[in-house]
Amino acid sequence: MKNKSKESQQFTKWRITELAPFYLGIIITELETGKQFVRNLISTDEPIPCEVTERFHTIFDNQRSIPISITQCGADLDDPSMVKIIYEGNLVLSPDSPVKSAVDVTIGYTEDGSITCSYKEVQTGNVKNIDLRFDGVDLDEFSVD
Helix, strand or coil: CCCCCHHHHHHCCCCCCCECCCEEEEEEECCCCCCEEEEEEECCCCECCEEEEEEEECCCCCCCEEEEEEEEECCCCCCHHHCEEEEEEEEECCCCCCCCCEEEEEEEECCCCCEEEEEEECCCCCEEEEEEEECCCCCCCEEEC
16 A cells, blocks of 8 residues: 555655855955955855855956955845954966956855855966865864865
């Protein structure tokens, strides 16, 4: 007897989906004013795995590097002093890059909840991959690979 009730058949169609627990963003600087603000690329409650790529640009001629600050926050805030910075580093750029050289930023959550990020200098293909993994001991501890 393999008859299933309607409730049983409906239950088998359910699927558990993990959601992004935090907003993930980067700190960027406006060209005209030099003001820094957080640009959230992933929102809370986004189904994971997920990944978003956005294009940004250098802010002056011959810019040698781009500071990288990955942020995390429980709310959609744009003030860098109000969010947690979970990674800081630099993307080294090729020499003689003109102002407004394109840089693609990709950020996301993997299936296991790890945070990944890459910065790609479009003109040269130079890529910096950042992999933030939860260590399982303290919510504030992350490792960078």
